[in-house]
Amino acid sequence: MTPKPSSRSASPSAHPRESRLSMLHLAPESLGFALDCAGQAVGAVRHGAALPAALQSVFVSAPEGNAAAARGAVQDIAYRTMRRLATAEWLIAKLVKKAPPPHVGHVLACALALLIDEANAAYAPFTVVDQAVSAIAARRESAFAKGLVNAVLRNFLREREALLGAAQADEVARWNYPVWWIDAVKKAWPDAWQAVLAAGNTQGPLTLRVNARRSTVDAYLQVLQDHHIPASKAGEYAVKLGTPMPVDRIPGFSDGVVSVQDAGAQLAAQLLDVRDGMRVLDACAAPGGKTGHLLELANLQLVALESDASRARRIGENLQRLKLEAEVRIGDAGAPAKWHDDIDQPFDRILADVPCSASGIVRRHPDIRWLRRASDIPALVAEQRRILDALWPLVKPGGELLYVTCSIFPEEGELQAQWFGNKYQDAVRLDAPGQLLPSAARAPADTSAGSHAGHAAADSAGSNSDHDGFFYARFQKR
Known part of the structure; x- marks a missing residue:
């Protein structure tokens, strides 16, 4: 599941021309160049931009040829910084009497994030200090700014x-989440809140989904072994790589033998229990991971719906790589009259993978914690209900709807499922996993209808493996 782009406006941390000039004075393969770029991206996130968009903007503004050489290092530093941002900012406030200029502060935060993460250090401490000062010098910052960066890092x-x-x-500095987020997790999971927060500060594994039309997990594991790539089974169709790698180096990826998809996300297609000939709607379908999985499991009349035209294009690109087909429609899942003119053709199955806080996938998208606000949750709850109200009439009698969020907040999970079951008397709740907490942070046993067999199903499908946080509720129309 990929979170929707942030609607908040982003202000660049520096003028593009100034950024380009500073980059010309730094070797693209240097840590100083990477720190400068990562600092720009962190600044953009602090102004409301999603990190992937912020990074792309930085790469576009870099001198030709430089972005490719630095991309991996810049991304690694920026993502590390998002996971350590509150600690880094706490340290800056502690070590600096007066707040430094914005970009100086952002480069400092990136450098401190590298130094904090001693167990997974990517660079020697003296290199980080030297190159952080070089990054500031390349921007022709004052001698005071260079001295400040040097002093802060050495003092640390x-x-x-x-x-x-x-x-x-300091709870925020310790856990690296906003206060409201920490409080919400404590309230939701009083016995597991520390494990949940800690899981979000780790880097998620690279998990693959094996195309059931092309191979099996056991056969693909043998392929990986032949290529000397460590991997293990993580679910019925899931394989976890021992070490992340670019997709162009993954055997069979370009040919559609495997796709990148979290083990927890792979449960969606399995829970829908699709069979040949069924008419299926994948609502809110972009980027198409679950669409592809559904089509790998059965020959379907599948409609993939997405409200954002640019994101909808990614569905087509993914299906083309898999050599599969679906009818891609552009439209609002909450307003079927504008895209669904087949009133006499309801759906056997509907996958309602609705917009949510994305709090369950924060380890893969660590910027989310800094972009979300507590006030977003009620608005998202209302949007989820609007979509469910619109989609339920499209389910044929005997058909099923699967409600999915990549959230760990009960307001978007179990409380929504209870609301839906209470509102629609013709909705029968079936077995489903309920709440899956990320990684080793497991939810306590749920006593709601259908939960026990659902947890067992999730376990057999790989919920004991390293996965993100999801909520699943399944309903059949009487």
Whole structure:
């Protein structure tokens, strides 16, 4: 599941021409170049941009040829910084009497994020300090700014243990989430809140979905072994790579033998229990991962619906790689009259993968925590209900609707499922996993209807593997 782009406007952290000039004075393969670029992206996120869009803007503005050389390092630093941003900003406030200029502060945050993550250090400490100063110097910042960066980073290294120990007393600096998010997780999962927050600060594994039309998990694991790529089974169709790698190096990816999809997300197509000839709607379908999985499992009359035309194009691109076909429609899932003119042709199955907070996939999209607001949740709940109200009449009698969110907040999960079941008397709740918490952070046993067999089904499908956070509720129309 990919979160929808942020609707908040983004202000660049520096003028494009200024950024381009500064980059010309830094070797593209240098850490200084990567810190400068990552600092720009962090600044854009702090102004409301989603991190992928912020990074793309930085790469576009880089001198020709430089972006490709630095892309991997810039992305790694930016994502690390998102997971350590509150700690880094707490340290800056502690070590600096007066807030530094915005970009200086953002480069400092990136450098501190690298130094904080000592267990997974990507660079030697002296290299980080030297290159952070170089990044500031390339922008022709004042001698004071260069000295400030140098002093802050060296002071941190000298007082590392004491400073990080003091940061533990500040909940935001310790967990690296906004206060409202921490409070919401505590309330929702009082026995697992620390594990949930900690899981979101890790990097998710690269998990593949094996195309059931082309291979099996066991056969594909043998292919990986032949290529000396460590991997393990993570579900009925899921394989987890021991080490992430670019997709162009993954055997069979370009030919559609495998796709990248989290083990938890792969449960959606399995739970729908599709069979040949069924008429299926994948609502809110972009980028098409679940669309492709459904078509790999059966020959279907499948409509893939997406409200955003640019995102809808990704559905077609994914299906083309898989050599599969679906009818892609542009439209609002909450307003079927504008895209569904087949009143006499209801659907056997509807996948309602609705817009949500994306709080369950925060380890893959760590910027989400800094972009969401507490006020977003009620608005998302209302939008989810609007979509469910619109889609339920499109389910044929005896057909099923699967409600899915990549959220860990009960307002978007179990409370929504209960609301739906209470409102629609012709909706029978069937077995489904309910709430899947990310990674090793597991939800307590749910006593709601259909939950026990659902948890068992999720376990057999790989919920004990390393997966993101999802909620699944399944309903059949009487």
